[in-house]
Amino acid sequence: MDGTADQHEQAGERAATPGAIPMLGLVALAATLATNWLAAAAMPSSAFAWLSLALFGWLLLLVGRISPAGLILLLPLVITRGATLLSLLVIESGAYMPEINRLGEPGDASASFVAVTALFFLVFAFVFRRLEPLFLAYARSPLLDGIVRLLGWPTVALCVGFGALAVLHGLQSGFPLLAGVDRFLYRREFSSGPVLILLDNKFLFAAVLGTIAFSPRQATLLRLAALLTVLALTGVYFLFGDKFFTILAEVAFFAMPLLLSRQGRLKGTLLRLAPPVVALLCAAFAATLYIYSGYGRLPLDRTALLVGERIAGQGELWFVATRDFRNATHWxxxxxxRNLDVLDDRVPAESAFATGVETYYFIDRYAPSKLAASFRKNGGWVQLTMGTEAMALVMFGYAGVAVVMTLLGVLIALAALYLRRGFASGFPLTLALAVWTYLQVYFSAQQASLWSIAAPGQINRLLLFVTIELVLLAINRGQLLSTQRRTRAAHFAATRRAA
Incomplete structure (x- = not known):
């Protein structure tokens, strides 16, 4: 039975071999992106925001052709970049942005954003495609597979335990969603250690449970337990105030192992997943509406206005940056x-808040005094979203944005390749380290936080992870080569006896 399961899993890997690079499509996309940007700058219209959204869909199709596995592991960033383009569409249709006290208007923000996103994603796809076979080499061995099977039930039990502790704490102190308490205030003032561990590591729990739920190597009952556990934990996240995009990202991490194993038949897989995903999206949207309604206190029109303003918040930093900082080059x-000084501090996140870098720069510069005071009162727990491209434009101009997006494409590709190896091995330790690494680069790509990838402490952790993976690689390689040698020797001996 295990052999059959392994054959199915390996067949899924073979089906994932990417086809030829669509050079003609890439040239056509580049030309269309440039034309769209020039036209949007010369003749501002919200129509170009709609075209930019369509170009984003075309970009994803090309990334999927270059590297199907890469596109799957890029899903969290696809979600946030897609949401930003939707936000810019709303902004360029005239939405008000209360966090920066600006009224939107047509321009080239959407067109420029999809262009820099294309550079980011295509660099990622080419690096991922090139290095994927190298990262998958000796990801598994019979010894490691045996350990993975032994750790299945304890891993699920650990996730259930953290969820149970969080529920007990919520029953005692009240759940933010039911009590009408801001989730960040709750975490800062009323939470507990187990609750913070669960909420801060939801993507790790989702990824680990996904490897169990969708692995043919595991028993059916264990796989069902993993599936039910992630569903229950998602409900707990709702109760603790998590909203739409956070839940989407959690679901993406959970579904990655399934999508990776079925890259050759993604269409059918996605069709089968559509009903539960739609149901979950509806639940996430309903919870988001409830939170923005003041936990049921506000009328529908006021709630709709607040949700619209929140949607506008996803792309507002890029919008104001493209309005106020239009240099081709800058330094x-x-x-x-200030960004470099943060790296040497004992707690870089607190120093970034204190010195006004990352998205705090825009809070200090643009936020109305009342909102700025609220951000400062939160002590760095709350930031504006999607600040990396905007901060790069402020600091370096458009040429600098291109350089930053290229570097981030490489770094995200390396982190995603590590995650790819973690999913292939199914080993919880490798997966935990890979998810942590991926998220550090992900946060840097979202919030302009240089410290999350370049602070000395972070670099030391990454070097430790590399050492651990090299040890595991040596063990797997040694066992597999030893098994191959014994098999060849047995075959040679059988041949000699037959002769």
Missing amino acids: DDQLVA
Whole structure:
């Protein structure tokens, strides 16, 4: 039975071999992106925001052709970049952005954003495609597979335990969703250690449970337990105030192992997943509406206005940056120095907040005094979203944005390749380290947080992870080569006896 399961899993890997690079499509996309950007700058209209959204869909199709596995592991960033384009569409249709006290208007924000996103994603796809076979080499061995099977039930039990502790704490202190308490305030003032571990590591729990739920190597009952556990934990996240995009990202991490194993038949897989995904999206949207309604206190029209303003918040930083900082090249010595100074501090996140870098720069510059005071009161727990491209434009101009997006494409590709290896091995330790690594680069790509990938402490952790993976690689390789040698020797001996 295990052999059959392994054959199915390996067949899924073979089906994932990418086809030829669609060079003609890439050239056509590049030309269309450039034309769209030039036209949007010369003749501002919200129509170009709609075209930019369509170009984003075309980009994803090309990324999927270059590297199907890469596109699957890029899903969290696809979600946030797609949401930003939807936000920019709303902004360029005239939406008000209360967090920066600006009224939207047509321009080239959407067109420029999809262009820099295309550079980011295509660099990622080419690096991922090139290095994927190298990262998958000796990801598994019979010894490691045996350990993975032994750890199945304890891993699910651990996830259930954290969920149970969080529920007990919520029953005692009240759940933010039911009590009408802001989730960040709750975490800061009323939460507990197990609750924070669960909420801060929801993507790790989802990824680990996904490898169990969708692995043919595991028993059916264990796989069902993993599936039910992730569903229950998702309900707990709702109760603790998590909203739409956070839940989408959690679901993406959970579904990655399934999608990776069925890259050759993704269409059918996605069709089968559509009903539960739609149901979950409806639940997430309903919870989001409830939160923005003041937990049921506001009328529908006021709730709709608040949701619209929140949607506009996803792309507002790029919008104001493209309005106020339109240099082709630039170098802001002061901001560069402040970002570098943060790296050596004991707690870089607190220093970033105190010195006004990352998205705090835009809070200090644009937020109305009342909102800025609220952000400062939160002590760094709350940031504006999607700040990396905007911060790069402020500091370096459009040329600098291109360089930053290229570097991030490479870094995200390396982190995603590590995650790819973690999913292939199914080993919880490798997966935990890979998810942590992926999220550090992900946060840097979202929030302009240089410290999350370049602080000395972070680099030391990454070097430790590399050492651990090299040890596991040596063990797997040694066992597999030893098994191959014994098999060849047995075959040679059988041949000699037959002769």
